[in-house]
Amino acid sequence: MEIKFEYTRKRSDFGRPCNFSDLLAEVTVDIPPEPSLAQDFIPQDPVDFALQHGPVMAVHEVNTERVQVTSRGVNHVEGGWPKHVDLRNTDMTSRYREEVERDEIYTRAILRLGTLMEHCIRQNNAIDIYEEYFAEDEEEEGEEEPPSAKTINVLRDPNPVKRTATHLSWHPDACKELAVAYCSLEFQDKRRDISFDSYIWDLENPYKPELTLMLSSPVVTLEYNPKDWHHMLGGCYNGQIVYWDTRKGGLPMEATPVELSHRDPVYGAIWLPSRTGTECFSASTDGQVLWWDIRKLSQPSERLVLDITREDQLKNALGAISLDFSLSMPTKFLVGTEQGSIINCNRDAKTPPEKIANVFNGHIGAVYAVARSPFYPKVFLSVGDWTARIWSEENLDSSSIMETKCHVPYLLDGCWSPVKPAVFFTAKSDGTLDVWDFLFHQKDPSLSLKVSNDPLFSLRPQDNGRIIGCGTKQGTVTLLEISSGLCTLRKNEKSLTSTMFEREARREKVLQDKQRELQVRAQLLAKAKGEEPEDPQEVFEQARADFFSVIKAERQRRGETKS
Numbered sequence: 001m002e003i004k005f006e007y008t009r010k011r012s013d014f015g016r017p018c019n020f021s022d023l024l025a026e027v028t029v030d031i032p033p034e035p036s037l038a039q040d041f042i043p044q045d046p047v048d049f050a051l052q053h054g055p056v057m058a059v060h061e062v063n064t065e066r067v068q069v070t071s072r073g074v075n076h077v078e079g080g081w082p083k084h085v086d087l088r089n090t091d092m093t094s095r096y097r098e099e100v101e102r103d104e105i106y107t108r109a110i111l112r113l114g115t116l117m118e119h120c121i122r123q124n125n126a127i128d129i130y131e132e133y134f135a136e137d138e139e140e141e142g143e144e145e146p147p148s149a150k151t152i153n154v155l156r157d158p159n160p161v162k163r164t165a166t167h168l169s170w171h172p173d174a175c176k177e178l179a180v181a182y183c184s185l186e187f188q189d190k191r192r193d194i195s196f197d198s199y200i201w202d203l204e205n206p207y208k209p210e211l212t213l214m215l216s217s218p219v220v221t222l223e224y225n226p227k228d229w230h231h232m233l234g235g236c237y238n239g240q241i242v243y244w245d246t247r248k249g250g251l252p253m254e255a256t257p258v259e260l261s262h263r264d265p266v267y268g269a270i271w272l273p274s275r276t277g278t279e280c281f282s283a284s285t286d287g288q289v290l291w292w293d294i295r296k297l298s299q300p301s302e303r304l305v306l307d308i309t310r311e312d313q314l315k316n317a318l319g320a321i322s323l324d325f326s327l328s329m330p331t332k333f334l335v336g337t338e339q340g341s342i343i344n345c346n347r348d349a350k351t352p353p354e355k356i357a358n359v360f361n362g363h364i365g366a367v368y369a370v371a372r373s374p375f376y377p378k379v380f381l382s383v384g385d386w387t388a389r390i391w392s393e394e395n396l397d398s399s400s401i402m403e404t405k406c407h408v409p410y411l412l413d414g415c416w417s418p419v420k421p422a423v424f425f426t427a428k429s430d431g432t433l434d435v436w437d438f439l440f441h442q443k444d445p446s447l448s449l450k451v452s453n454d455p456l457f458s459l460r461p462q463d464n465g466r467i468i469g470c471g472t473k474q475g476t477v478t479l480l481e482i483s484s485g486l487c488t489l490r491k492n493e494k495s496l497t498s499t500m501f502e503r504e505a506r507r508e509k510v511l512q513d514k515q516r517e518l519q520v521r522a523q524l525l526a527k528a529k530g531e532e533p534e535d536p537q538e539v540f541e542q543a544r545a546d547f548f549s550v551i552k553a554e555r556q557r558r559g560e561t562k563s
Contacts, residue, residue, distance in 0.1 A: 069205045147435065147447040149482045152467070153206050157182055157475030159195040165471025167221040168460035172229050175462045177202055177210060178469060180477055183218035183237055198222060200246065203479070212250045215242065221269050227277035231294070235266025235282050243294045256297045262286050268323025273330060283335055287317025289345070306335060306343055310353035318343070324370045328377040332357070336367030342382055344393065360391055362399050369414045375421040375494060379501055383414035388426050392505045397512060401504040404436065405443060412457050419465035419487055421497040427456035433470055435486055439497055447486065451478050
């Protein structure tokens, strides 16, 4: 039997609003406390209670896929002929031209258009429509702009195993392409699936390399030939020198034999200004500088051992880790060494010892970059340890004429600005790019920009000085556009910078002469008192003993503190 309950209410009661009213509080249930029950309770300690008043949030991320851009061209050929005229038949085209030129409509059209064209030409000859009337005012406004930089492009190593972007080279024709050398500089890097390829990037298509340069050994340095843009020079990790013809693909045209090449990685390879445009030279940490001709790479045409004792002994040679050559001084070149010395070499000297002209000492670490000033050939920049220094070839026996402050991170590369004589760039191991303008600030950089969390290993500005490429340890190349104030030559800036360098060179020379005078005076006083002059080796041994005694005492103190 099924039991049903039915509830009925009037239709008028459906949807009736509730009416609430205020009433006084009243006690409905009252349970008095019982002290005897308190002994039965077990206290909970500790008591955790969570209370959240904030709304529940959710995080959503969306990353759009990169658009693959391809370059396509259209070849426009001659057109506009009637169907019955074959443009490849010169007789038919010339006959048709004669028919059109005999027409009266053609003659009237040419006369009418000729009058209009003559009027426009007379206007152009009378008024220069491109004349700038307020160019000086625009320059003054640009000077007040604060130094800044912005990222305009990022090129990433397409391989899953990342490598260091060790060198950058801009295409000589309007810098439309960028060649990047990728190489792992870690000793005996045994990571699997590591690639040996380097790439040429088209700036209009930053997602895919324009050309892949394939090799059996990774490339440490790459350089475009300024005379023949299709030729590229490369220095390999195994010491070989190779060159490519980009018109024929990414495989090298020829490579030097291993037994006659460098024994260590090639950190510098530069084209020479020859009549044929095929000569080059290279430097390596094996202590050799070799000259080559790409028409005959079977053996080097010349050889120089970087032995500063001038004995031409390879066992005494200093390892070259940076190389610079300037067209303003075609017979000289600079070599930065692992030992902190900078060697100024002269190729035209008769004997190998005479080719090592001067040696500049000042860095206490490897000289990772050395570069002549594009405005003053006798002034050059060096980057090593924690400082960047400016030198003058006229001060042979003195130290650098100017230098930056000591940074906490290591400096790994540096270069001059191609348009401003007092501006140069430095790259640091904490991923920071510093832009220095010594004409205005010498203690701090004019602009310091955090480019990446990885160390910056390579720098190369374009010829206009506005865009600079920065390569990192993870193979990412960031292209930065700096503000116009740091890439626009101001009025009288060349003369002011020249005066500054000459003043600092004179000051350094005066200080050096004063130091020599004090040393001579000290020696004379020692002889007058009957004392023998201090032996440098004894002073070194005494300082060494004092140093280790301080370390030993500090270790004992720390051991007693721990116990």
